[in-house]
Amino acid sequence: MDINLIYFLIFFFPISFCDCIKFYNYTLYRGIPVDAKHLEYFQNLTEVEYVNFWRLPGRLFKPVDLVVDPEHKELFLKEANNLGLYITTLIEDVQKAFDKQSVKQYIRRKMESFDWNDYYRLNDIYEWLRDLANTYPTEMKVNTIGRSHENREILAVEITLKGSKMRSKVIVEGGIHAREWISPAFVTYFINELIHAPYSNDTEFKDIAMTYEWFFVPVLNPDGYEYSHTNNRMWRKNRNQMGSVDLNRNFDHAFGTTGVSFRMSSDTFCGLRAFSEPESQAMASFIESKSQQLEYYFAFHSYGQYMIMPYANLKAHVENFDTVYKMCSEAKTKIAEKYNTAYTIGTAFDTVGYMTSGVSGCWVKAKLRVPYVVTFELRDSGYHGFSLPPEKIRPTCLETMDGVLSLLKPRTKTYARLEGKYNYDSGVTTNRQIT
Ligand SMILES: [Zn+2]
Numbered sequence: 001m002d003i004n005l006i007y008f009l010i011f012f013f014p015i016s017f018c019d020c021i022k023f024y025n026y027t028l029y030r031g032i033p034v035d036a037k038h039l040e041y042f043q044n045l046t047e048v049e050y051v052n053f054w055r056l057p058g059r060l061f062k063p064v065d066l067v068v069d070p071e072h073k074e075l076f077l078k079e080a081n082n083l084g085l086y087i088t089t090l091i092e093d094v095q096k097a098f099d100k101q102s103v104k105q106y107i108r109r110k111m112e113s114f115d116w117n118d119y120y121r122l123n124d125i126y127e128w129l130r131d132l133a134n135t136y137p138t139e140m141k142v143n144t145i146g147r148s149h150e151n152r153e154i155l156a157v158e159i160t161l162k163g164s165k166m167r168s169k170v171i172v173e174g175g176i177h178a179r180e181w182i183s184p185a186f187v188t189y190f191i192n193e194l195i196h197a198p199y200s201n202d203t204e205f206k207d208i209a210m211t212y213e214w215f216f217v218p219v220l221n222p223d224g225y226e227y228s229h230t231n232n233r234m235w236r237k238n239r240n241q242m243g244s245v246d247l248n249r250n251f252d253h254a255f256g257t258t259g260v261s262f263r264m265s266s267d268t269f270c271g272l273r274a275f276s277e278p279e280s281q282a283m284a285s286f287i288e289s290k291s292q293q294l295e296y297y298f299a300f301h302s303y304g305q306y307m308i309m310p311y312a313n314l315k316a317h318v319e320n321f322d323t324v325y326k327m328c329s330e331a332k333t334k335i336a337e338k339y340n341t342a343y344t345i346g347t348a349f350d351t352v353g354y355m356t357s358g359v360s361g362c363w364v365k366a367k368l369r370v371p372y373v374v375t376f377e378l379r380d381s382g383y384h385g386f387s388l389p390p391e392k393i394r395p396t397c398l399e400t401m402d403g404v405l406s407l408l409k410p411r412t413k414t415y416a417r418l419e420g421k422y423n424y425d426s427g428v429t430t431n432r433q434i435t
Pocket of ligand 1: 177180301302
């Protein structure tokens with residue numbers, strides 16, 4: 001073969017033949033299982049390729065949201081009908097909903113060209129972060145904490161305000177699941193608010209901003225995030241070519257025990273072993289390096305409007321569950337005050353209705369004894385799902401910020417880590433627990 005032709009094929013083939021998937025006439029349905037056979041039916045559907053779950057089946061009476069391709073809609077509706085399963089249509093044409101999610105370009109050094117009325121690609125987020133750090137060089141730093149499968153940087157932001165008390169640390173995780181675009185959007189909003197806190201008239205907010213040392217990883221799954229922009233808007237996992245992994249099933253807590261799949265094509269494939277992926281490894285090392293005085297760990301996902309507390313692999317409420325529950329209840333009130341957005345609080349089993357394992361926050365709490373760990377499932381409750389329209393970004397950020405600040409109100413003068421040792425067999429902590 002002609003050498004030029006080989007070069008041509010190597011360099012241009014992947015570019016000229018993009019395998020972008022469009023979802024015209026794919027429909028988002030909701031079904032509420034009220035019978036064991038309904039649940040079984042949904043469980044079986046998780047194995048077929050023409051269905052993409054936006055909300056997995058768990059317990060009875062918990063809604064299940066799923067997208068069905070145009071060729072199988074009739075079959076699905078017929079089967080559901082035969083089982084007496086009541087189905088509602090949430091989004092008739094998923095692609096049309098995705099098309100409304102405008103993606104804007106950030107213009108370098110023009111800070112105002114980055115806002116919370118649109119979504120952004122990875123590089124725009126990264127450039128904005130770097131420009132912001134250049135504007136506030138003493139308060140903000142941007143570091144690379146590792147690289148993804150496709151060699152993209154995983155960036156972490158560190159913020160310590162001038163004159164800060166640095167009582168303890170807060171880590172904020174975003175973008176572990178690619179298609180949950182509102183997550184990086186909120187985390188960038190959080191960063192922006194925080195860096196401007198010294199100029200705020202809100203003394204309570206200012207005080208909280210000055211109390212902690214802050215760390216943010218806005219896009220933990222950069223390959224997946226990009227892929228959800230360029231190829232497949234419904235992409236969730238990382239981009240491991242050997243079998244892409246759900247990074248939030250890949251942490252070393254109860255790894256592979258519940259709510260995961262060992263099928264590589266599954267959306268909840270947990271990987272072959274804990275921390276098999278460079279992204280989860282990088283995050284774990286980063287968290288461990290900040291584990292001294294680490295008081296809060298927040299992870300942001302969508303959707304469902306839940307505050308989920310550890311442990312995702314247990315039905316039982318263990319350790320300081322009651323304390324954190326109370327904190328979340330106050331945060332829930334704060335969130336509702338703004339736009340009436342209703343949150344539900346509890347473990348994964350209590351809220352989404354299924355248990356799961358290998359979750360980042362659970363590992364942080366069990367291993368590093370971090371007392372306050374909360375995973376947020378941001379807006380909405382299913383009307384738009386992952387296709388949350390851009391005009392909802394800002395209200396989501398505003399209300400979530402209120403909730404987060406409520407959780408961050410210091411309850412004690414000094415930091416206290418969670419006492420005892422997590423028992424991996426029973427999920428119960430030995431020794432006395434702080435409340
Ligand atoms: Zn998620």
